[in-house]
């Protein structure tokens with residue numbers, strides 16, 4: 001379970017997030033949309049323990065992650081979270097298989113035979129078995145994305161955070177990658193995804209980040225004032 005409480009973040013004089021409250025249940029598929037520059041990446045990276053908020057808390061399974069020491073936070077990220085960034089960010093000098101195994105190497109042990117078998121099965125699951133010995137540059141954009149998704153799954157994270165994972169892909173490949181995320185979610189992994197692919201908004205609970213606040217998508221055309229009830233601002237769902 002992820003709980004976000006009164007989260008705020010400014011960059012210099014720019015207010016990016018203000019007083020965001022948000023709860024994400026285990027096993028949910030949650031989508032965040034909103035205009036470019038609206039703070040979606042910032043929100044995802046604060047939730048993922050990569051960017052420190054100015055105020056507020058992020059609880060992951062009741063751990064207040066921004067109270068942890070840097071090594072403990074790194075360990076939590078490595079154990080509980082998988083990241084799929086906006087660009088596949090594979091290491092060009094490593095084979096696809098070694099890229100997938102990289103989070104293991106960042107942990108406290110070297111990959112063993114079981115890890116190797118699991119990485120191979122993940123490559124099969126994401127549809128690029130046979131590419132394990134190739135290098136990222138030899139893969140198409142969609143295949144690179146699949147490898148990045150396999151890498152995000154190698155530590156069997158409870159949660160995958162994905163930032164516009166299909167932004168640079170053609171429609172057909174986008175549909176395939178979204179199917180893949182749905183099947184990963186179907187196996188119990190919580191997915192928090194930033195996307196403009198609103199055709200897919202129906203697959204999960206969708207929010208819009210607008211004017212530094214998070215709204216349920218249905219209300220996204222409303223202004224913050226419209227959500228005021230009895231003098232209390234409702235920023236959460």
Ligand SMILES: Nc1ncnc2c1ncn2[C@@H]1O[C@H](COP(=O)(O)OP(=O)(O)O)[C@@H](O)[C@H]1O
Nearest residue numbers: 011014016034035036037038039040041042043
């Ligand atoms: N590291 C940073 N330093 C300064 N400003 C930043 C930084 N990261 C993001 N911003 C600013 O914060 C705002 C939100 O950015 P971002 O979270 O990337 O939005 P989105 O992902 O919705 O496009 C933008 O105005 C952006 O320029």
Ligand SMILES: [Mg+2]
Nearest residue numbers: 040041042163
């Ligand atoms: Mg972004």
